[in-house]
Amino acid sequence: MSNSFGERFKILTFGESHGKAMGVIMEGVRPGMDFDLEAIQKELDRRRPGQSPLVSPRPEKDRVEVLSGVFEGKTLGTPICLVIPSKHQDTKAYEDLREVFRPGHAGYAVLKKYGIRDYRGGGRFSGRETVSWVAAGALAKGELAKEGILITAFTREIDGVTAQRVDFKEIEKNPLRCPDREAAKEMEKRVLFHKSQGDSIGGIVEIVARNVPPGLGDPVFKKLDAEIAWALMSIGAVKAVEIGSGFQAAYMPGSEHNDQMDRHGFKTNHAGGILGGISTGEEIRARIAVKPTPSIEKEQETIDVFGRERRISIRGRHDPCICPRIVPVAEAMIALVLYEALLRQRNLLEEKDNLERFREEIDTIDRQLIELVATRNEISQEIGQYKRERGIDIRDQKREIEMIDRRIQWGKSLGIDAKQIRQIFDIILRVSREIQQKRKSPSA
Numbered sequence: 001m002s003n004s005f006g007e008r009f010k011i012l013t014f015g016e017s018h019g020k021a022m023g024v025i026m027e028g029v030r031p032g033m034d035f036d037l038e039a040i041q042k043e044l045d046r047r048r049p050g051q052s053p054l055v056s057p058r059p060e061k062d063r064v065e066v067l068s069g070v071f072e073g074k075t076l077g078t079p080i081c082l083v084i085p086s087k088h089q090d091t092k093a094y095e096d097l098r099e100v101f102r103p104g105h106a107g108y109a110v111l112k113k114y115g116i117r118d119y120r121g122g123g124r125f126s127g128r129e130t131v132s133w134v135a136a137g138a139l140a141k142g143e144l145a146k147e148g149i150l151i152t153a154f155t156r157e158i159d160g161v162t163a164q165r166v167d168f169k170e171i172e173k174n175p176l177r178c179p180d181r182e183a184a185k186e187m188e189k190r191v192l193f194h195k196s197q198g199d200s201i202g203g204i205v206e207i208v209a210r211n212v213p214p215g216l217g218d219p220v221f222k223k224l225d226a227e228i229a230w231a232l233m234s235i236g237a238v239k240a241v242e243i244g245s246g247f248q249a250a251y252m253p254g255s256e257h258n259d260q261m262d263r264h265g266f267k268t269n270h271a272g273g274i275l276g277g278i279s280t281g282e283e284i285r286a287r288i289a290v291k292p293t294p295s296i297e298k299e300q301e302t303i304d305v306f307g308r309e310r311r312i313s314i315r316g317r318h319d320p321c322i323c324p325r326i327v328p329v330a331e332a333m334i335a336l337v338l339y340e341a342l343l344r345q346r347n348l349l350e351e352k353d354n355l356e357r358f359r360e361e362i363d364t365i366d367r368q369l370i371e372l373v374a375t376r377n378e379i380s381q382e383i384g385q386y387k388r389e390r391g392i393d394i395r396d397q398k399r400e401i402e403m404i405d406r407r408i409q410w411g412k413s414l415g416i417d418a419k420q421i422r423q424i425f426d427i428i429l430r431v432s433r434e435i436q437q438k439r440k441s442p443s444a
């Protein structure tokens, strides 16, 4: 089913833009953990619309409510259900879109696939869907932070204006979420210009994950870079994902692209912190190409559900540039991927630990067995001596059969297969005979 993500920390999201609420059910959260609702709300506040003229003016407060899985501030280990009620659905603005397809939006493909669609605000294909991703991602982010893993995204480029410097402290100080204050001012002008033209503009968002331990990612089909690309491409309006040097790698010779190493570690990071689908311990760096918002006022050609040609100008409440709103979403998606990979790696290490423990136990048992065999051999030697002194035959076949039968009975009471007992005691009795036949050496 395509509405869930993750295996060990699994989320299932639901809701449509103009429905009653958006929401997420999270499974795989350990019991007894502090549940930080404030941290979740903080992330939702970063994503919500209406924060500046550079984003959609839909005045949703996005207050998160907990429906299940939390008791007295602690997780119960049961599914956690969070809902974010929608309070400001402006359905009237979408009446014109009941029959007409918005160029660049999902409506046409959705109708072809399902034969039905909620045209209001794009239904499930609205940017609003990502509110529940951010809620779940906040929990994953919190868990990763406990391991020192920090994820930061920012707007790198809009309309040809590129952030030249990356000052993380600057990101939340400007509405573009750009880490370069000067570039942010220029970006703002460009976005407002396109908005004034009834148009929109795209850009590039970059994501950095720091302190990621080496070893995360599971080749071959759960490579970390593959999962990151999957997660980021799941975000609406994302058209491309690059890891590390990305497409630039295609233009570099190996001698330049290879991240050489010295005793301090990697000297460069063209790999973007991932080799062979596994984290190297270097910063993980990804970039996404965000397309210009499809809904624009500028008149465009389209068709309606009956195939008639129409012209369309979209009013309503839209982001003139989606980049600043995608920043918290991209962080959430990377958090979900890294948390999942971390849980998988923990499991692998635990398996290794268990295997080592089991092996140690087997060693102990085998040592005890060998000690018992040594004692048994000594007794066999005494028996051999005894029999020889009295002229008794070493081999007593009848007794051997009785012995094996008795041992099979003992084994049976412990659930051991008769064949296994027979094989073991065939060897033991044969060795015992050989020992009994041998005279003790004078030195013994």
Ligand SMILES: Cc1cc2nc3c(=O)[nH]c(=O)nc-3n(C[C@H](O)[C@H](O)[C@H](O)COP(=O)(O)O)c2cc1C
Binding pocket: 056, 104, 105, 106, 122, 125, 126, 127, 128, 130, 235, 236, 237, 238, 291, 293, 294, 295, 317, 318, 319, 322, 325, 326, 329
């Ligand atoms: C956070 C966020 C906000 C968005 N805001 C808008 C918007 O205001 N208007 C719009 O037409 N599309 C918006 N989109 C983009 C559409 O959801 C997206 O283009 C559409 O679902 C089609 O999917 P695709 O672009 O991935 O093919 C937004 C996407 C995200 C992630």
